[in-house]
Amino acid sequence: MKGIAILGSTGSVGVTTLDVVSRFPERFRVVAMAAGKNLEVLVEQVRRFRPELVSVATAELARDLKTRLGGEKIDILYGTDGAVAVATHCDAQFVMSAIVGAAGLRPTLAAAKAGKDVGFANKETLVIAGEVMTRAVHEAGVNLLPVDSEHNAIFQCLEGRQRGTVKRIILTASGGPFLKLPLDRFVTVTVAEALKHPTWRMGAKITIDSASLMNKGLEVIEARWLFDLPAEQISVVIHPQSVVHSMVEMIDGSVIAEMAIPDMAIPVAYALAYPERLPMTHLKPLSLAECGPLTFEKPDFNRFPCLRLAFDALNAAGTMPCALNAANEVMVAAFLAGEAQFLDIARNIETVMLRHSNQPARTLEDLIETDGWARAQARELLGLHTHAA
Ligand SMILES: NC(=O)c1ccc[n+]([C@@H]2O[C@H](COP(=O)([O-])OP(=O)(O)OC[C@H]3O[C@@H](n4cnc5c(N)ncnc54)[C@H](OP(=O)(O)O)[C@@H]3O)[C@@H](O)[C@H]2O)c1
Numbered sequence: 001m002k003g004i005a006i007l008g009s010t011g012s013v014g015v016t017t018l019d020v021v022s023r024f025p026e027r028f029r030v031v032a033m034a035a036g037k038n039l040e041v042l043v044e045q046v047r048r049f050r051p052e053l054v055s056v057a058t059a060e061l062a063r064d065l066k067t068r069l070g071g072e073k074i075d076i077l078y079g080t081d082g083a084v085a086v087a088t089h090c091d092a093q094f095v096m097s098a099i100v101g102a103a104g105l106r107p108t109l110a111a112a113k114a115g116k117d118v119g120f121a122n123k124e125t126l127v128i129a130g131e132v133m134t135r136a137v138h139e140a141g142v143n144l145l146p147v148d149s150e151h152n153a154i155f156q157c158l159e160g161r162q163r164g165t166v167k168r169i170i171l172t173a174s175g176g177p178f179l180k181l182p183l184d185r186f187v188t189v190t191v192a193e194a195l196k197h198p199t200w201r202m203g204a205k206i207t208i209d210s211a212s213l214m215n216k217g218l219e220v221i222e223a224r225w226l227f228d229l230p231a232e233q234i235s236v237v238i239h240p241q242s243v244v245h246s247m248v249e250m251i252d253g254s255v256i257a258e259m260a261i262p263d264m265a266i267p268v269a270y271a272l273a274y275p276e277r278l279p280m281t282h283l284k285p286l287s288l289a290e291c292g293p294l295t296f297e298k299p300d301f302n303r304f305p306c307l308r309l310a311f312d313a314l315n316a317a318g319t320m321p322c323a324l325n326a327a328n329e330v331m332v333a334a335f336l337a338g339e340a341q342f343l344d345i346a347r348n349i350e351t352v353m354l355r356h357s358n359q360p361a362r363t364l365e366d367l368i369e370t371d372g373w374a375r376a377q378a379r380e381l382l383g384l385h386t387h388a389a
Pocket residue numbers: 007008009010011012013014034035036037038039056057079083097098099100101103121122123124147148149200201202203204205206264
C-alpha cells in the first residue's frame with residue numbers, strides 16, 4: 001500500500017489524482033492533503049479519503065475547516081508550514097506536487113529532501129528553482145516523475161535510451177484558443193475567450209498560460225531541468241489535436257513519440273504507479289482512425305511573444321527564469337481579475353526582464369528575493385502597488 005500526499009488536492013490535477021487513487025484502493029492510501037481556499041471541495045475529500053493531516057492557505061480557513069469537519073479526528077494545519085508538513089508526512093512515499101505557481105516551491109522541495117518520490121505537475125517550481133530542486137532530488141536519490149503530459153511523454157520515450165543517442169526533444173503544444181486569431185484581434189481578447197481551451201480542461205492559470213503560449217515556454221524551462229538538456233536541444237511544435245504528447249529525436253534520425261487521448265489521468269496514473277503501470281480500463285482508447293488528421297506546424301514567436309521570452313530567460317539562466325515566472329503570475333492574476341489586457345501580459349513580463357539584473361541562482365534565498373522583486377515590478381507596471389497576486 002503506497003501512502004500518497006497531495007499538494008493542491010482541490011485543483012484540476014489534485015482531483016484527477018484522487019480519482020485515480022480511488023480506482024485502486026488496494027494500492028494507494030491518501031495520508032495527507034494540502035489545498036488553498038476551496039473548503040467546499042476539501043471537506044468532501046476529507047470525508048471520502050480520510051487523510052491523517054490536511055492543510056489550507058490561512059489560519060482563518062483552518063478554523064473554518066475545523067468547524068465544518070466537526071468531530072472528525074484529523075490534524076489541521078495552514079500556510080506554507082502546513083503544506084510542508086503534508087509534503088513530508090511520515091507515511092507518504094509519494095507526493096503529488098499540484099499546487100499552482102510559486103506557492104508550490106517550498107513544499108515540493110521539502111518533499112524531495114524528505115526522501116519522497118515526487119509526481120511533478122507544479123512546473124513553476126522547476127522554472128523558479130531548477131538548479132536548487134534538481135540538486136535536492138539527486139542528493140536525496142528520489143524519483144522526480146513528470147506529470148505534465150508533454151514531459152511525461154518524453155520521460156517515457158527516453159526510458160532505456162542512452163543519453164548520447166538523443167539529438168533533441170520536441171514538445172508539442174495545442175496552440176491554445178488563439179492559434180488562428182489574427183494579430184490585430186489580440187488587443188480585444190476577453191477572459192472568457194482565453195479560458196476556452198480547445199483540448200484540455202485545467203485550472204485558470206495554466207489555461208491562460210496556454211492561450212499566451214507561456215505554458216509552453218515554462219515547459220521548455222521545465223524540460224531543461226528534468227532532462228538536463230540545453231536550450232538548443234529543446235524544440236516546440238504546434239499540434240492542435242493534442243494526441244502526440246511529445247517526441248524524442250535520436251541521432252540516427254528515428255523519432256519516438258508517445259500518444260494517448262488528452263486525459264491527465266494517464267500521466268497521473270503513470271507517476272503514481274511508477275515503475276509499474278495501472279490498467280486504466282475506464283478510459284476511452286485512442287483510435288487514430290477516428291481522431292482525424294494529426295497536424296503539426298511551427299510556433300509563431302511574433303504572435304506569441306511569451307514563448308520567445310521564455311527561451312530568452314532560459315538562455316540568460318540564473319535568476320531570469322524566476323523573474324519571468326513571477327511577472328507572469330502577477331500578470332495572469334491581473335488579466336483574470338480584469339485589471340490588465342491580454343497583450344499586457346507579454347509586454348510587462350518583457351519590461352520586468354529588461355529591468356532585471358541577472359544573478360546566479362544557487363540558493364533558495366537568491367530566488368525568493370528575485371521573486372519578490374519581480375512581483376513588485378510587475379505590480380508597479382500595473383499601477384497596483386498594494387494588490388497581491
Ligand atoms: N490541470 C492540468 O491539466 C495540468 C497539466 C499539467 C500541469 N499542470 C500544472 O499543475 C499545477 C496545478 O494546476 P491545476 O490546473 O490543477 O491548477 P488549479 O486547478 O488552479 O489548482 C491549484 C491547486 O493549488 C491550490 N493552491 C493554490 N494556492 C495555494 C496555496 N497558497 N497553498 C496551498 N494550496 C494552494 C489550490 O487550492 P484551492 O483551489 O483550494 O484554493 C488548488 O488545489 C500547475 O502548476 C499547472 O501548471 C496542470
